Amino acid sequence: MVPPDTDAPQTDMDLDDPAGAPETTLVVLNPVSGDGDHGSQVRALTEQYGYDLRETDREGDAIDIAREAASEFDRVVACGGDGTLNHVVRGLWQAEALPEVEFGIVPGGTGNDFAENVGIESVEQSFEVLADGEVRSVDLGTVTVEGGSPIPFLNSCICGLTADASAATTPEQKQRYGVFAYVANSMRELAAYDGLDITIRPAEGGEGWSGRAALVIFGNGRGFPDQEGPAVDIEDGLLDVTVIEDRPAADLVGGGALFELFDRDPDSLSRLQTAHAEVSLRSDEAATFSLDGEMVSARELTVEVRRNALRMPVGPDYVVHPPGGR
Ligand SMILES: Nc1ncnc2c1ncn2[C@@H]1O[C@H](COP(=O)(O)OP(=O)(O)OP(=O)(O)O)[C@@H](O)[C@H]1O
Numbered sequence: 030m031v032p033p034d035t036d037a038p039q040t041d042m043d044l045d046d047p048a049g050a051p052e053t054t055l056v057v058l059n060p061v062s063g064d065g066d067h068g069s070q071v072r073a074l075t076e077q078y079g080y081d082l083r084e085t086d087r088e089g090d091a092i093d094i095a096r097e098a099a100s101e102f103d104r105v106v107a108c109g110g111d112g113t114l115n116h117v118v119r120g121l122w123q124a125e126a127l128p129e130v131e132f133g134i135v136p137g138g139t140g141n142d143f144a145e146n147v148g149i150e151s152v153e154q155s156f157e158v159l160a161d162g163e164v165r166s167v168d169l170g171t172v173t174v175e176g177g178s179p180i181p182f183l184n185s186c187i188c189g190l191t192a193d194a195s196a197a198t199t200p201e202q203k204q205r206y207g208v209f210a211y212v213a214n215s216m217r218e219l220a221a222y223d224g225l226d227i228t229i230r231p232a233e234g235g236e237g238w239s240g241r242a243a244l245v246i247f248g249n250g251r252g253f254p255d256q257e258g259p260a261v262d263i264e265d266g267l268l269d270v271t272v273i274e275d276r277p278a279a280d281l282v283g284g285g286a287l288f289e290l291f292d293r294d295p296d297s298l299s300r301l302q303t304a305h306a307e308v309s310l311r312s313d314e315a316a317t318f319s320l321d322g323e324m325v326s327a328r329e330l331t332v333e334v335r336r337n338a339l340r341m342p343v344g345p346d347y348v349v350h351p352p353g354g355r
Pocket residue numbers: 059060061062063064085086087088089090091109110111112113114137138139140141142322
């Protein structure tokens with residue numbers, strides 16, 4: 030099994046399940062994600078559907094479980110939040126098992142952003158989707174730090190002001206902005222923040238971005254929120270890159286100021302789409318990049334999309350190419 034060849038031309042055709050239904054399924058359960066009350070229901074449904082179950086018992090455990098399961102199971106399902114999903118995909122990636130080993134999702138986290146993007150709504154419905162959902166091949170993002178191995182992400186790679194979960198985030202903000210609500214509320218730290226001198230160079234040529242940024246988001250499964258909502262196309266072979274320029278702190282600090290910026294000041298937002306970007310910081314120090322909430326430190330890195338690298342069943346409300354999707 031080899032990692033997907035991103036250089037091969039891909040089309041929208043023939044992306045439905047080529048391999049038939051998986052015969053063996055392992056559910057990797059994070060029993061402490063979210064509010065931790067999903068465990069008993071997931072154990073019962075896993076047994077009812079005749080799947081195997083392994084539970085994590087420490088941070089990062091899901092990576093090892095998934096890597097080892099890749100040679101034993103046709104499908105490995107992550108039950109948890111975005112961090113658990115990321116870890117399971119990371120394990121499958123490390124085993125060079127994608128896309129042959131199918132991925133699956135049972136939502137058991139706080140936000141469940143990626144699950145929502147692919148039409149997966151609840152624990153019960155997710156088992157129905159595993160049983161007879163349409164299997165799609167969706168894109169996966171990867172980050173490669175200075176010659177190391179690529180590290181996958183499903184939703185986004187974010188640098189700059191990081192997404193420390195904030196008690197100030199209201200349910201309404203979370204509903205509308207997802208993980209970016211946390212980012213927005215951490216903007217209050219902006220007064221002490223110097224910004225990042227960053228250059229983003231699309232490998233395929235075309236316009237990049239260079240300057241001082243407060244926040245950079247490379248979105249795969251999650252677009253940047255705006256008036257039209259966060260519609261994203263996870264099968265377009267492109268990352269949706271959004272840069273928020275660093276601005277005088279006085280412009281931004283204060284309750285809800287960033288939300289106003291999202292809505293009313295598009296000039297400080299720059300967007301581009303790319304399949305493969307070389308990213309470098311002009312400072313001597315590395316910055317922290319959040320891959321679905323898991324942190325990586327780097328000064329120079331490559332962020333790219335692996336088109337159709339992840340085979341997974343999706344919910345009935347999943348829209349292949351959403352209107353206005355990026
Ligand atoms: N048994 C365990 N004990 C402690 N931590 C664990 C265990 N299993 C996994 N973890 C850690 O839990 C973290 C959080 O998981 P995850 O992101 O899936 O849930 P969440 O934060 O509740 O949801 P969301 O990301 O959707 O907001 C991961 O970083 C993972 O390493």
